[in-house]
Amino acid sequence: PALAKIFNASDFEHICKQIIPPNAWAYYSSAADDEISLRENHYAYQRVFFNPRVLRNVTEIDLTTTMLGVRVDAPFYCSAAALAKLGQPEGELSIARGCGSENIIQMISNNASYTFDEIVDAAKPDQPQWFQLYVSENRDLNYKAIEKCNKRGIKGIFVTVDAALFGKREKDMRFHLLEDDDDDGDAGDNLSESGKILSAKDPGLTWEDIKKFKKATDLPIVLKGIQTVDDVLMAIDHEVKGVVLSNHGGRQLDFSRAPLEVLADVSKVLKEKKLEDKLEIYLDGGVRRGTDILKALCLGAKGVGLGRPFLYANSAYGQEGVEKLIQLLKLELSVDMKLLGVSKIDELGPEYLDIRNLHAR
Numbered sequence: 001p002a003l004a005k006i007f008n009a010s011d012f013e014h015i016c017k018q019i020i021p022p023n024a025w026a027y028y029s030s031a032a033d034d035e036i037s038l039r040e041n042h043y044a045y046q047r048v049f050f051n052p053r054v055l056r057n058v059t060e061i062d063l064t065t066t067m068l069g070v071r072v073d074a075p076f077y078c079s080a081a082a083l084a085k086l087g088q089p090e091g092e093l094s095i096a097r098g099c100g101s102e103n104i105i106q107m108i109s110n111n112a113s114y115t116f117d118e119i120v121d122a123a124k125p126d127q128p129q130w131f132q133l134y135v136s137e138n139r140d141l142n143y144k145a146i147e148k149c150n151k152r153g154i155k156g157i158f159v160t161v162d163a164a165l166f167g168k169r170e171k172d173m174r175f176h177l178l179e180d181d182d183d184d185g186d187a188g189d190n191l192s193e194s195g196k197i198l199s200a201k202d203p204g205l206t207w208e209d210i211k212k213f214k215k216a217t218d219l220p221i222v223l224k225g226i227q228t229v230d231d232v233l234m235a236i237d238h239e240v241k242g243v244v245l246s247n248h249g250g251r252q253l254d255f256s257r258a259p260l261e262v263l264a265d266v267s268k269v270l271k272e273k274k275l276e277d278k279l280e281i282y283l284d285g286g287v288r289r290g291t292d293i294l295k296a297l298c299l300g301a302k303g304v305g306l307g308r309p310f311l312y313a314n315s316a317y318g319q320e321g322v323e324k325l326i327q328l329l330k331l332e333l334s335v336d337m338k339l340l341g342v343s344k345i346d347e348l349g350p351e352y353l354d355i356r357n358l359h360a361r
């Protein structure tokens with residue numbers, strides 16, 4: 001269908017299910033085990049409601065904010081997602097261009113289909129981009145990547161810490177088993193897309209490595225895939241600039257909690273301990289609507305990431321699809337903020353939410 005017939009982020013997903021190559025659909029849509037965390041990431045938003053205020057002048061709405069000190073046009077970003085080429089020949093390049101024209105940040109995956117340099121070259125000269133790092137047993141590779149980030153003007157390094165190995169993603173595995181012509185019944189021969197990604201992750205990664213990465217660069221280091229209050233407190237002890245509360249879109253440990261729930265716990269403790277200014281908190285997983293973004297921001301998130309929606313918009317429509325996705329989310333945000341009675345991002349706070357049922361599953 002024409003882009004004019006796309007009304008929200010989820011529309012892209014429904015279209016992709018019909019039109020993108022089956023291996024791309026299997027890889028993009030899959031999550032771990034029974035996909036309970038994938039489901040919960042969405043359901044958590046449905047347990048939070050708004051307390052809208054009225055009789056306030058909401059003629060002008062300002063969606064701009066900063067992330068790691070960089071000015072952006074909206075409080076959300078494109079999260080790292082590997083293998084954008086499976087669904088779209090332009091892969092991460094058209095994602096870079098789409099994010100550039102709408103002035104939001106693209107986090108470049110360590111496992112992108114195009115090279116890091118190609119994706120940076122696709123961006124406009126001053127366009128902000130982040131780099132997502134998978135720590136490999138060969139630390140030299142990681143230090144080289146960090147060095148490149150320094151050289152190429154990357155604005156932040158997001159170290160993924162929830163991937164000691166990949167979760168068991170059965171949709172992806174099943175697809176590759178079906179694909180195999182001379183199937184001898186040995187699933188071990190059939191590498192899923194996630195299995196094929198060879199930038200080996202190191203299960204030996206610890207906080208000591210984070211200290212070393214911090215020494216290797218002046219760029220902000222953010223830990224992606226934090227899931228508990230205790231680890232946020234450790235992140236503060238290690239003086240990193242931020243954390244992303246994330247269960248990797250439900251693709252790692254099934255039954256890990258929805259990041260929105262974790263965010264509520266984290267914000268409460270940081271407030272009690274007066275540690276709110278110590279680091280920036282980001283969140284991803286299940287974000288599809290302007291209201292989802294507002295809920296996370298009210299609970300203290302600095303910005304919110306989306307993974308699959310960018311892959312789907314890009315797979316179906318390339319750069320124009322990416323732009324449309326961003327425009328739709330901006331539109332929803334400004335409509336919802338007007339109706340909530342808030343005109344600026346930094347005015348959002350917990351008083352606008354009813355979270356009494358958030359923890360009741």
Ligand code: FNR
Pocket residue numbers: 027028029041079080081082109110111112132160224246247248249250251284285286287305306307308309311
């Ligand atoms: C991811 N994600 C991810 N994360 C990361 O740190 N490095 C990566 O290479 C990838 N690759 C990747 C591929 C695909 C197909 C998906 C769906 C996800 C996780 C991603 O950054 C983010 O945490 C989730 O996608 C957020 O959930 P939603 O928005 O997809 O619901």
